[in-house]
Amino acid sequence: MDFFQCISLKEAQRLIENELLNHKIEQEILALPASLGRIAACDIQSTVVLPSFSRSTVDGFAVRSSDTFAASETSPAMFTIVGEVCMGKSTALKLLPGEAVHIPTGGMLPQNADAVVMIEYTEQMDETMLMVLHAATPKENVVWRGEDVQAKQLLVEKGQQIASRHIGILAACGIGQVAVNKKLRVAVFSTGDELVDLGQKPEAGQLWDTNSYVLAAMLEEQGFCAVRMGIVEDTQTAFLAALQKGIEGFQAVLISGGSSVGVRDHTVNAVNALGKPGVLFHGLMIKPGKPMIFGSVNAVPIFGLPGHPVAACTVCKALVLPALARMSGENVSHEITIKAKLMRNIASSVSRDDFIQVKLVYQEGEYQAIPILGKSGLIRLLAEADGMIQIPAGKTGCSEGEIVEVFHIHQIKRV
Amino acid sequence: MDFFQCISLKEAQRLIENELLNHKIEQEILALPASLGRIAACDIQSTVVLPSFSRSTVDGFAVRSSDTFAASETSPAMFTIVGEVCMGKSTALKLLPGEAVHIPTGGMLPQNADAVVMIEYTEQMDETMLMVLHAATPKENVVWRGEDVQAKQLLVEKGQQIASRHIGILAACGIGQVAVNKKLRVAVFSTGDELVDLGQKPEAGQLWDTNSYVLAAMLEEQGFCAVRMGIVEDTQTAFLAALQKGIEGFQAVLISGGSSVGVRDHTVNAVNALGKPGVLFHGLMIKPGKPMIFGSVNAVPIFGLPGHPVAACTVCKALVLPALARMSGENVSHEITIKAKLMRNIASSVSRDDFIQVKLVYQEGEYQAIPILGKSGLIRLLAEADGMIQIPAGKTGCSEGEIVEVFHIHQIKRV
Structure with missing residues (x-):
């Protein structure tokens, strides 16, 4: 297989979605x-x-609102205080005309009462005599039984x-x-003989593994359970063993780096060797992220991501996270996006979807999106990005000053 | 103390900020x-x-770019292959004019090489003879040593x-x-004799405690460690004991419900009795949330929130979460906000800051903010809200069609 079979982003999304249709979600x-x-x-x-009982929203006196008709400071209505409602207690009191009951915020309304007069609008003359200086409307300062939530109302x-x-x-x-x-458990592998894990000292020509850390963190941010499975040695046997472990113990597998020429064949061969349907596509008309591989074995999806961190993360955001969200049973409605003014021209090819990392700056009430450009091997591009924009296939680019939609915005708090 | 001493939101923020200035952050x-x-x-x-070494971003041949000058498909440049760079290995190779070295993606550039020609632009004649069909520019397909991150560069x-x-x-x-x-540990108390905890069956006149659950969840969403401390009995002794426990074991205390007439005095008295400086303000010119209390004892801030869930949550979002973020040492730059079209008129008072819960609807490329109005005792108002808008003091309201800024948007994934 080679890039000659590159498919469009839309087609890739369709293939992935189709493959995940029958994923069973555990609860x-x-x-x-x-x-x-x-x-x-x-x-x-x-x-x-x-509420399960009609209750007062203020401290005051429960009354029959009709008894307060035309009451005012200059012409108060007179009431007899016949008792008191206690917080958290039921009341058997039942108002007759001209009767009032002292009631605290949250207290249960006595029978026949349909309004509460705030204490500020009353004057208590003695133990039982009350002047009301305000005409209460029906349901004033009262939350009615069932006003908030009905029985069988859909809450979530x-x-x-x-x-x-x-x-x-x-x-x-x-x-x-x-x-x-249940949280989706995802295995995250890195590949590449040039990689060493954190804590080890790289020799000349070696690098610290970055992808398994950043990809696992991206998954965790989105609420998945990511398990870093280490660096896979660049042999067919090692790839087979690693992916076998992945499909046996996890609901999805991410393997990065194995999609570059040289090692990419190991991923393709291993996925095809492990079971049906095997590799479903290899090569994607997006930038960055072209060498992506997608396959599935025994209903466990395997995402072969590019080795360059920015490309790996772009594919993860554009394809992997939405796929995993769907597998998690998430009813993804609409991701919050932000409109921003693009701060420079960006050229794109009509034949592919381009994803550009951008920095967001808030100035004078509007957001500016500053494209972070550079070679896709640079990890710095990712670290500086607040979100990304997509230039869809069919478009030749975006112009400076154009309003673009920024998505996958970094603003995640919960830990 | 009464509402006659209500202070403005700005003044409250200043008082809180001032009180938290000397909070020591543990690491x-x-x-x-x-x-x-x-x-x-x-x-x-x-x-x-x-990178710690200059490396190739493609599979191909490392060359001296000057040797490829004017090379093309019709007039290729000839090279002698003098070796191969292995992934993850150092190389001692040093190119002489006309020499090329096979190099994989990520491989270390040999000495004197300054570009890599992609394998697609080469044709290998035999073991040592290579035709290059493309003129490479200096640094083509190479990430230079230090190009990504410099020594002492600020990463975070x-x-x-x-x-x-x-x-x-x-x-x-x-x-x-x-x-x-370290994560801030926050104690969350509810008060009110009408409350029972989840798992218990409320009698007539009783309610399930809601505030301690929703407030703790809001704190957790923002990355704080919230501990629900149960329902405090409505006596001065119980308030004293509860707040004592709070200030001894936690970095901040939230207590809700205790700021309504009847029980609010218990909070004020307990805070003042426990130590200095005690209550710093009581009553806030915002809606909802007016009966808020703020105090501090031994540098532990105590937030007395209203009993109504919407009011309690509004105060939490507007004042408590920013204060806790500051205490956590968070360098809060700019919260992501969304511009949306207000879908109905909202009246407000010039004398206070109004906070309105809104539902966001995305339609035809723009967000609509639909105010969720109703009595502040209704929990449903909160459940339906995607964010909130603020009508600052001095403004008499917002008009339908006005573009408003929605903040504290619910879109939190990480668990």
Whole structure:
């Protein structure tokens, strides 16, 4: 196989998606706090009504709003205080006309009451006599039973990533355990006889392994469980053994470097030797990232990424992460993108999709996207990038001043 | 103390910042992969030069570019192959005029070579005879020693959050251990006699505790270590004991609910009783979130948040998270914000900062911000929000169609 069979990005996405269609997603039950950031395994509906009782949103007096009709500071309405609602306690009180009940924020509304007058708009004359200086409208300062959440209301959709805001509504509805999809376990291999691992001292002509670290970190940032599997020796036997280990113990395999001439054949041969369907494509009409290999063995996808870190990371962002998100059962709606003004011309070829790393600068209320250009072997290009832009096939480039959409923006906090 | 002493958001930020100025940040040393998402404790400079040797970015032949002058398919330049560079090995080869050396991608350039001709542009006649069909320019297909990273080059700045892209350049420079700031440990209390914890069944008039779950999740999303400390009973003794525990075992304390009339005095009294300087402000000119309390005891900040979940979360986003980020030594540069078209009028008061939760919809290449309005007691408002907008004091509102800046956008992956 050679680059003569290069396929388009769209076709590659279709092939990958097709291959992953039947991936089975395992589930697990977690305590609510542990579900943060995980993917909901099914729709979560409320089993309760919220609030379960009509309650006051202020400190004051529960009244029948009709009894306050036309009340004002100059012409107060008179009430008899017939009791008090205690926080966290049920109340059996039932208002008759002209009666009021003292109620704290969050307190349960007595029967027949339909509004709460804030304490600021009342004047208590003695133990039982109350002046109300304000005409309350029905439901004023009250959250009605069921006003917040209805029974069977959808709280979290299947495939949604559970964020803090969901934790809030789930807790409010008393849901203490959540079914989530298991984290995808991904094996990450580096290849290349010139590589040594961190902690070792490289001899002349050798480099520290970079790709397995940066790729594993990219996967972890996206919520996958990445396991670095070390550097594979540049022999067919070693590739076979490594990939065998990968497909047996993991749900997906990344192997970088093995797609350059010389070693790329090892990846292709090993993937084809290990099982069906084997290699599905080799060579991609994108830049950087052309030498990409994709295959699958026993429903475990194997992504053969370029050796250059920027190319490896570009392919990872453009193809691998979306594929893994789909495998995780994530219902990817819309990735947040940012519009930015491109700060210089970029030429591109109509025959391929180009991905350009950009630095974002916020100035005078707008974002500027500064392309980071250089040889694809430079790791620095990646370190400086805040996101990337895509110039799709069919377009000859982007002009300085053009508004571009920046995606895969680095702004990840949770650890 | 009462709301008569309400202060502005700006003044509150100034007071909080001032109080946290002298917070000491503890550090720890982590293995590179574990440093992902953490805050760099100091500037990290490279101790090496990258690449440490000039190397080829393609498979081909290393040559002296001047020897290929005017070479083309019709008029090739002739070379003698004098050897081969092996991956990961040093080479002692030194090119004389007209000599070429076979070199793989990543291979070390022999002495005197200054370019590599891709194998596609060569034709090998026999073991030693090579035709070059292309004029190479100096440095073509070569990454020069030091071209990527210089010695002492700043790789990660003190206070920067370490992302995957930094992991890449740190690995490339052989940095296997990183000094990071310790995660801030934050105690999160709920208060209110009407609350029961998840797993318990609420009686009539009771609610499940929501705030400690949602606040802890918000802190975790931002990379802090949040510990839920349960529901504090509504007595002065219980508040004193709880806050005492908080300031002794944690770097910051959040307590919600205790700032409503009735229980708010317990927080104020306890904070003042526990030590200096005690309560620094009580009451904030923002909506929602007015009853906020801020104090400090023995340099541990105590944030008293409103009881309503939306108000508590708004104050947390607007004031608490930025304060904790500062305490963590995070060099917060610019939070990513998104410009969106406001989809309805919103009235605001000139005397305060208003925060509105919005839902983001992406349509025809632009974002729409749909305000989520409703009583502040509704948890649903929070669950539906993708971000929030701020209408600063001095402004009377925002109009439908206005372009607003949405911040604190929910798009957090790492777990």
